[in-house]
Amino acid sequence: MMGDGAEAGPPNRELYALLNLSPEASDEEIRKSYRQWAQVYHPDKYQSPQMKEIATENFQRICEAYEILSDETKRMIYDIYGMEGLNSGLELGPKLSKLDEVKEELERIKRRNEEAKRMAHFLPTGTILFNLSLPHFRDGDGIMRGMVMASQVQSQLSKNDAFAIGGNLAANEKSGGGVASVMLRHQISPVSSIEFIASAGLRSLIGVHTTRQLSIHSTASIGISKSFHDGSINLTNTWTRQLSETSNGNIELALGEEPAITVGWKKKDENAAAVGELKIEAGGLGASARYTRNLSSKSHGRLVGRIGTNALEIEVGGGRKISEFSTVRMMYTIGIKGIFWKLELHRGGQKLIVPILLSTHLNPIFATGAFAIPTSFYFLLKKFVVKPYLLKREKQKALENMENTSAQVREARAAAEKAQQLLQNVANRKRARQMEMDGLVVTKALYGEGKAIDIRGGNDELASRVIDVTVPLNFLVSDSGQLKLHEGVKKSGIMGFCDPCPGEPKQLNVEYTFHSHRFEVVVDDYEELLIPQETHRI
Secondary structure (H helix, E strand, C coil), X not given: CCCCCCCCCCCCCHHHHHCCCCCCCCHHHHHHHHHXXXXXXXXXXXXXXXXXXXXXXXXXXXXXXXXXXXXXXXXXXXXXXXXXXXXXXXXXXXXXXXXXXXXXXXXXXXXXXXXXXXXXCEEEEEEEEEEEEHHHHHCCCCCEEXXXXXXXXXXXXXXXXXXXXXXXXXXXXXXXXXXXXXXXXEEEECCEEEEEEEEEECCCEEEEEEEEECCXXXXXXXXXXXXXXXXXXXXXXXXXXXXXXXXXXXXXXXXXXXXXXXXXXXXECCCEXXXXXXXXXXXXXXXXXXXXXXXXXXXXEEEEEEEECCCEEEEEEXXXXXXXXXXXXXXXXXXXXXXXXXXXXXXXXXXEEEEEEEECCCCHHHHHHHHHHHHHHHHHXXXXXXXXXXXXXXXXXXXXXXXXXXXXXXXXXXHHHHHHHHHHHHHHHHHHHHHHCCXXXXXXXXEEEHHHCCCCCCCHHHXXXXXXXXXXXXXXXXXXXXXXXXXXXXXXXXXXXXXXXXXXXXXXXXXXXXXXXXXXXXXXXXXXXXXXXXXXXX
């Protein structure tokens, strides 16, 4: 059997395919299928060393499939997590009677294993921000106006304890400074935690912060800190409420050196995300909103607005995912502080942000050009450079993948042909019996890439992308003259089959005779095949 590659289909069905069973098969059906295959592949039936070796290899596969599917607990683990779940040592404690209970227990074990993996790694995050200014550069004062660097490394000390250390450095034209901080978090219970925080530098303080889940939809947190800079005591209290499956709201009250009330709202679904916030403080009030829309699986657009006592601006732009962990983004901002471009690079937990001040004057012509020129350049670059490059790279990857899988395909095809050798005698007897009864006889069956299949003549150029499965299908014909391949089960896992073109959609083409009439049918890889049927008649 080969992997699915880029194909999409129901998971964890290979063992069902091996025994030609439905995923809903009963214990009796599993035992019956096992006995059928064991009669063919039991090594004691063969004298030739070569045939005995082929039989032994396939008999072991059948026995493994039967051992898993006939055990209720193992079968449940396989149905949920596949062979990976069984091989990773997932075990259940007390025997559970309901599938939901088994799923819940397996999820708990999986989370525990994932937590154990996280405990063995540091989780670094950080941001580097460069403030650039073209007006200052034109005046001969240099382009760099300031820089901010922030970094934090967190490590899981135990199941319930985590430790983080971080730092923040900032510099502008006339001054600079930094802050170093440490944090220790302890999980008191599944619904509550406490953090101890200390920092030294420009904003030296010590504090404690605790969070508790009040209900399945509500969380509350409270924090208190003492500043060593001016001796002030600062209190914060936050309530968060789940408003729907995709949205939540929060209210934060801050008392101390900078008293404020903040009301926020977030909504996120598969295609879009929106965030809104209203903040009332001693120096005035402000509101902001952000909307992000996924334009494709790799690109998104973003619109941001800010208004308040000291802010009035709108920001528009978008980003693109350039690799599994990296995203680039460009934003255009216009407001009372001037016109900006902002370039961002996000990779894992690291961010590089470069705001560029273009002009402090809101000239309509300049503002329009600052937006239109880079936008036009982006679309031209995308059409004439990026897309051709990506297409070329995808073709190259496809060729490399074909080369890498060719050896696997050859090996799988050889194994399938060996498996068919042992099916041949029984398949011939079944075929002869059906011919005597004028019953169901499979005259030709090809499995593989749809474009490569021509069941009437064959195609030499594409022959490597299909496999002849006439023998195994004749073997699977029942004594009553019927053949059934089950829905949702990938056909490449059936004995005598293989995947001749990994990653490509596949079909099964079957020609058969029944009651002296000719029939033909084509089914997709996961589609049910049930023959004979009058609708297939030629």
